[in-house]
Amino acid sequence: MQARAKTIQIFLPSGDPQGIRQAEITTRIVRLIEVPRALLKDFLAMPESAGGAVYFLFGDAEESAKPKVYIGQTTDLKKRLVKHHKERDFWQRAVVMLSRAESLTTTHSLYLERLCIKGAKEADRFVVENDTNGNKLNTTKPMEAECEELFETGETLMSTLGFQLFERPAKPVDGAHVYFCTASGTEARAQYTAEGMAVLKGSKARGQVTDSFKDKGFHVLRKQLEAEGILKPAGGQLVFTQDYLFKSPSAAAAIVVGNNMNGWLSWKNQEGKTLDAVVRQVAA
Template sequence: MSIRAKTIQIFLPSGDPQGIRQAEITTRIVRLIEVPRKLLKDFLAMPESAGGAVYFLFGEGEESAKPQVYIGQTGDLKKRLVKHQKEKDFWHRAVVMLSRADSLTTTHSLYLERLCIQRAKAAGRYTVENDTNGSKLNTTKPMEAECEELFETGESLMATLGFPLFEKPAPVGDAANLYFCTAAGADARAQYTAEGMAVLKGSKARGQVTDSFKDKGFHALRKQLEAAGVLEPAGDQLIFTEDYVFKSPSGAAAIVVGNNMNGWISWKNKDGKTLDAAVRQGPQA
């Protein structure tokens, strides 16, 4: 995503922030509409549900370490969403990508579907439920450039609505921005980001967990990470096969150490200063 100042407008048709939300950059033609599954009938009564679109179905798997997404495109959005309402169980919110100018052709939609699937898989934040990578098309360079521009707008709007589907975790910065957790034989590196604590690929977690940890919620998450291949056995340890963002420093430390931990104290920078001292007790603006 290009990083520059943007003005994004969010419209609440019912006035409810938890209801249907529309997001757009008013100078561009792309509009995203987020629809809670419970309010699908309300959306189907809106004129925006007629015609074609690229759409996304989001859900949280009961036994998945990552949220799930299904990405599709259709020339008849209303019919397709009704079908998914009957046949797909996992999703709880849909997001549709529309053209305010009704200018998305079938070729645009097919190209964007494939591009979205590829970028979502590359980012690795969500489990992509599609069986294929979308249709491969012979498109002109101008068409590809146009679709890339549409995608860029959609990417910004998607993240604004709370779905960072296409965003890779922040890249590793210099050593001053790294924190380490070496308790109980673990050897993990992480960054404290706006989203939480990002434990980095190659970090090593303790292979065993304490008895008191086994009845805690983080133990279930640890098992999910193992099942998803985010954590893989490496001798008597578990190794992170990819960067993984935890919502809190303590959650990250608990998974790494296999015990309940205060992450603000467990994570330390290269100088031995705790995350608490460096961030919470650090210089104030």
């Protein structure tokens, strides 16, 4: 189905764009509220915290290159968030999905929770902390259709708030331009996408890093990719075992070469033209 234009309303209760934010498509009943953990007390004083909801806890996963999320549902949001505040350390922001019409039943919430866990695992952008895929329910086809429409709205609002929980990363496209990085003996191939630089499976990265690289943030990411098996040792180099999307050409080049690099100049096409010449200079 072709995507349709949408009007989304963002409301800042305190006027602070870094504070609590509410997002909704005004013609639909789903509302998402993003809550920084430091402002949890303020949210708990809001009437929206009193009922039921599907909720998401976002934070960093120390053992992974990906961020972490926990997805749950409850009939008493205030009580559940207070419990998670006391017992779960990792999260820094919560997002709650609720009905403006207060029409979500427990069955709705349970089915939505299952859809959200499934969607997050399929997108594979976050480490999903849930041990299970949610509860299996005997639901009617009309209710499933209703929940899937609610999920679609929630998916759009989640991305609008900056959480690409359900969006599958842009995949390399057959026939698209391929760029190469061969600095320091590397043999890496990548495609430039709307989301960043996708280094292709089988690319060979430098086995060692420079001393100056060891105190950089990208070095931590490189070690995490090794720990997860995305980069595996082979013949003195590290080989990508799968396609991997980096947020920028420079991030991709830095991981491949093991040194700080200007990716716009490091990645070149078959004719030897830099990514900068092919993409940025043409668009300027």
